[in-house]
Amino acid sequence: MSAFQQGMAPVRAMGDVDSDVEEEALVADYKEQVQYGEDDMAELDQQALAQAADDLQARLVQAAQPLDFQATLEAKFQSYDNYCSLFHYILNSEGPVELEPPSYYWAWDVIDEFIYQFNTFSTYRARIARQGNNEEEAQFLRDAPNTWGCYSVLNVLYSLIQKSQIIEQLGAMKRNEDPALVAGPYGTKNLYRMLGYFSIIGLLRVHCLLGDFSLALKTLDDIELNKKAMFARVMAAHFTTYYYVGFSYMMMRRYADALRMFSHILIYVSRTKNFQKNAQYDSIAKKNDQMLALIAICVAFHPTRLDDTIHTALREKFGDELLKLQRGGPESLPVYEELFKKACPKFISPVPPNFDVPESNIDPMDHHLSIFMEEVKTNMFSPIIRSYLRLYTTMDLKKLAGFLDVQPDELRAMLLVNKQRTKQVRWTEGGLLEGEWVNTSDLDYALQGDLIHISEAKMGRKLVDWYLRNLSRTYA
Template identity: 55%
Template sequence: MYQDTFEDDDLIAEVELVTQDSFTENNDLDDGFEAEVSLSAQPSSVQIPDGVRNFILYFYRCVLENNVYDLHSVYDNSFNKLTNKYYQKQPWPEAEVIAPLVKDDQVFLTLYRELYYRHIYARLQPTWEHRVRSYENYCDLFNYILNSDGPVNLELPNQWLWDIIDEFIFQFQSFSNYRDRLRNKSEEEWSLLRDNPQIWSCYSVLNVLYSLIQKSRIKEQLLANKNGGDVAEAAGEYGARPLYKMLGYFSIIGLLRVHCLLGDYMLALKMMDNIVLNKKAMFARVTACHVTTFYYVGFAYMMMRRYADAIKAFSTVLSFIQRTKQYHSRSYQFDQIAKKGDQMYALLAICVALCPTRLDESIHSQLREKYGEHLFKMQKGDEALSVFEELFHYACPKFISATGVNLNKSPSDAFIDPNQNQIKIFIADVSNQIMLPTLRSFMKLYTSMGIDKLAMFLDMDAEELKMHLMVLKQKSRQLKWSNGDVLEGDYVATSDLNFCLKQDVVHIAESKVGRRYADWFLRNINRCEDIVAELEQKA
């Protein structure tokens, strides 16, 4: 599932992948929008800047010609530059305003509306009408893709396809959280929610994602690729098209996220069957998708108490973010990736506190810098619970309810908040092992020790100590992945401390794990060679 070592060629290919696929800059193209002559633009009551008008015309031409290369640059670079220049605090022109410019092409207008509403969610405050219109636009887009007679003649960049799925789920999550906040709603809002139960319903969102997976036959393609079969035959008519293949694949990652938001962590990981978590997987083609995948895989592992696997998932993607930081810092999604990385460091701190593990040196130094004080407090029984809760609340996703609130009840009626419910479940599990760090620290000082003496040190009676020893023994063995799908694994010892209780005497054996010096030297030798090469170029 994971790849522990990284060769030079792999790192070079990884950097090229990031720079080419996600963060291409094309300044000449953007500058051309100001100088390009407008092509038969019809007058409109709304004033559209010439740069925006020419951008829309060029955007439309790229979509018509299925020019994915230029479309990627227009979408990833030019749209965001024009947004920062003209529309930081106001929406883009509505689709009806630009319709004459694009000959009222409904497919292009649907794609444009997707960007229009996404901009409102990102920069402005969406109203009820915005939420409903955006949902209806997504329905139009997916109906066009799924229910047309044969595969549609449309090609979009992978970055945009991922953003469509990602934004679709984000707006569903945003609406669910808005719907579940019962207080401070007007009577009109209550009435609208009661009369429109189908808007952003959990069933409709899941239906879209599963339909895209089924239409693209992406699971059959992944299975054929894993077993060395004929991928082209498994793909079928629709799956052979990049649009359907990538939408189906990104829908798998989307379902991983949705099921985590719903609290079904086993089903979330089940969605990742036949997907290998390494840089050669398709999710690695889009950096935001790469980070999202490992975040939710790691979070699902953590909630299933598979802390060793969660640590592995978080460490892998945090190492990737560190190595490619200079490249994705140019992306418009840099802030989102940086925040998600900080959240994963918080989750990694929780997992390391519950399952002490030796980390990569660079990851460990960053973790100490960001959450060193929290790690220290999580070893203290009295203060630990509040620190665990603080970090979990900051780093966990915003959970949603599958059914939503009962809108026939009054706001004062009791409602189980999904976020508080998940926090309560997590803290209940942590509270059972809150004494383990202290117990472990005492046991590391001895090779054998009487149960009464150890109980005296810990200020508890012998029977209570035996209970904590049983908890420590049970928590030191976890289901850990070794090969196969992400849900598979074997029960292994994850602690370097082994002990047994015999005739009221605790016999302790500590296994020392040797440091991995080779990786440190190889990493720094490569870094030194890069510095020498750079100095030689400047000389």
């Protein structure tokens, strides 16, 4: 079977298409990151953690260390207090903190761990509230509604961005101007510049977890998605950025853009896997299946060609599921639901749960799943409809309704929805919410009374009749 499927150009990296030399330079940078993770960080831990507890560098190193998954509730509260104290000192000192961070890998680890603990705590708190069977912990959580609160986390991220003047610096670099002229006293310090930069990626992640996908994409207006960006030098940041951008596009029904994002990062991961041996890569490797599941969903909505590497991995991991999605119909609904649950982020609610009325707490994941499944149900017959329409240049609406076992008026609505979905906004440059309206299908049709006029037919009449008879048995 050909490595390219279903009729369009291969999905590669971003529109700027950097050279192979730049790609190799990016891979070399990641080798440096691996070396940092295995050697430098261990040395830094030994030196910094040996200092007094109040030493700033020791606190910064500690902030980048993952909290044990089985940590007690008291430990999670203590971790929140430590972050608050640390960021308060960095943001509210009389002047810039005079500390040179070890590298931008470390700066990413601080922001990443901060958001991860916020996410896990919010998920845990919501589960305790929904279960309603642990009054002791419920009371503990009820008495501290602002601990790991959404407002507190967003306030830290926005404050780091504002204090560092990173938005102004990125804008100056886009205009080929000196960013130091707009950096201010804090933005000239690497500590603030790095934390501010990765706080932008953090905002993308938090807004996506909260379900505001358009605002999530809006936060990246000043960051260019290419291999020269700072986030591309840190594997975890690189992966996180494209995962959340791609997922936001998918939830906004911009499937072509979502596929571009997912494909870019999966191809890059496949190129660097030979020397990725640290724990961070183990975590990223586990998420590869999630990315492939999202690609399977997007390809079902937006049939397109895939890169050979991705196509092979997709067939190996989700071959059976992909076939069911491409067939469409009611049988595809549980597959969509299963893949979405497997691949979606751990959504959180922007407000604390109601511990007094457990049944009133809706799981945010179930909420977003229901929204997604409404879109699936609207389009579940689209693959079947497309397969029929490819056979004729003109077809009677009632005849097609008979094949699908639906009423003609219901089919008419399906055809209109399917045609509307072939028009999508595709991003090329500028903000990620911008783009041009393009036709994403090679099949076009128009309704005239009860006749469907299709742009082309690719089979002879006898083969068409045979195909329709067998297809009608399959989908009736």
